[in-house]
Amino acid sequence: MIVLPVPIPDPIVVDLSAGKPLNVFRPDEAFGGGLDGMGRDEVAATYTPRNIKAMRQAGLRKITYRLRTELGNQVWHWNPDGRWSDPAHAQGYWTSSDKPGAPIRLSHGYDLPRRGMTNDNANNAGYSRLDDGDASTFWKSNPYLDTRYTHAPARPQWLAAELGETKAIDAARLTWATPYAVDYKVQYWTGHDDWDPDGRWVTFPHGDVTGATGGVATLKLADAPISTVMVRVLMSRSSGTAPKGSTDVRDGLGYALAEVGFGTLDANGFHDEIRKGRSRTTQSVMHVSSTDPWHRAVDRDPELEQPGLDLVYRSGLTSGLPMMVPVGALFDTPDNVAAEIRWLKRRGYPVDQVEIGEEADGQYNAPEDYAALYEQMADAVHAVDPKIVTGGPSLQNAVADMWGPDAGEDRSWTRRLIDALAAHDRLKDLGFVSFEHYPFDDVCGPVEDKLLDHDALLDADLQRLRDDHVPAATPLVISEYGFSAYSGRVMSEMPAALLNADIVGRFMARGGKQAFLFGYTPNQPINQHQACAGYGNMMTWQTDENGSAKWPSPTFYAARLLTQAWSQPGHGQHGVWPAASSVRDAKGRALVSAYAVHRPDGAWALMLVNRDAKAAHAAAMTFKGADGHTQGFAGPVEVWRYDRSRYAWKDAGEKSRPVRDLPPLRLRQDGTKSVLLPPWSVVVVRGVISPPAPG
Structure with a gap:
């Protein structure tokens, strides 16, 4: 038996002098786990009786369902049964059926054929239609940002092209689809890169276009080339026209472009600096303000699975308690959102919180546009059940600063979102503000320093949210937490247990409402980001070669200490x-x-x-x-x-x-x-x- 030397005692002082606690919580509401989308065939392999039993031993009774489709520029068919707006062609805008039928054990996302983004935050296997080299495809902005749906003046929409390095630009070639922009501006970025705080958008000397009629527009933007790293087209007035034969009003709302090119124009013609291709590695990186959720049956993505809502609710993981349910925002429709809530209630599943969208700040969209979509989705939820608390947007990080394409004078994404909701008197619909907390991108280097630095990092994050105008009375929710968003050895070693305990303990002491552990499901060690990080993963259990939970992790034991030793299991107030x-x-x-x-x-x-x-x-x-x-x-x-x-x-x-x-x-x-x-x-x-x- 090893006898550890006893060091000189150090005082731990619990201060009761204020006469009231810093915060109160109920464990069955405050401590939870996150269930995320997965790869092909992984849902069935993960949600086995053995794995579910192992997960439940962590004592995390509250569940948040993470919407990976929202990260991947996809529409979520939460119910495989439903209807298309154009059923004859199995395409258009999808609304899942709100009629309870056969149990839903698996659901999928559908890619958007009118996608404008090159990159996404999920599988990152898609590409932009703006520079795919195919004039028959096109990007189209979200019609739900039109005045018809927002009941407010339409905000400009934009596309931005990264040039990869500084290029000399004096011309553009824009191949418009329908509807096209009647008034727009072509602008260049003055910063040395897209994050340059001194960078600003400046309209090319001849880049202010009014009264355009669509088609292929070749524009001489300046008398002499201007050096820049990024070019933007800012669209302010739409033609409002729809393709011939269209019967859906949404086809004529917003803006559509088939191909874009930026470069130089001389006697030999137009010289394009934009790389064309059908992958993120072969095309120039494009960003857009929004994307039309129109899609087709053939756009189903078999590589990304979401666990079926019936599978989750009937698994026992929710412990019979209300689950924090997700609905789409950037890539969905209010009709599909309302149908989901109706279905849940008709199924008899408890739901008290709905998170609208996920990581909206990481999609490079304008927070004012997200606010406009948020309001529509909140209306759809509350039309079914006004008692449900809506919130979001699961910020990638509490510090959500804007980058080049829509930076503006105020670079705080969160502050602009809050201000936009406040201007519309809609803060009452923001029942909580959710954010992810992965404090360390670098999973190499001295781990002890990271553990010691975390206190100040979390405190700064919470202060930043309040500085960004999140009202003091609005509850804060950590929608996902863990050591890092990137896997490595440290996540499967003791520091993971220490940091997770610190995250939850300190967050509760600072007034937090709920904290959800990411990596709740059993998994295998991987190396994701840095070779020096070694192999490990966010997981409560490590699986054997057959995918069955075998080894409990430090993350698992930290969760059990939190739920079984520190707190008293159940609904009692702490x-x-x-x-x-x-x-x-x-x-x-x-x-x-x-x-x-x-x-x-x-x-x-x-x-x-x-x-x-x-x-x-x-x-x-x-x-x-x-x-x-x-x-x-x-x-x-x-x-x-x-x-x-x-x-x-x-x-x-x-x-x-x-x-x-x-x-x-x-x-x-x-x-x-x-x-x-x-x-x-x-x-x-x-x-x-x-x-x-x-x-």
């Missing part, structure tokens, strides 16, 4: 009180973090995270009242200790796996004694406190 350690490193960062809750059963629980990789610490816990009196734990306390003596990872590439995988050590000790915190450990201490001692 109070979060300020707690802090005096132990600091040379930079003033807390080596030990502390999170205190008062549970419904009367017990106090402290979750202590020792982020010191080299040294053990000891915690001497004190509760300080308003009158200066102090209290401590009375009698025995229960202690759960999870550290590197319980878990070890074998780094072996794709065959990496745990070689030691034990649950947290559980023991009882005298509550008046200090509690050992081994290096890199998560420790929960729980007991009752004594009456106040005379001060």
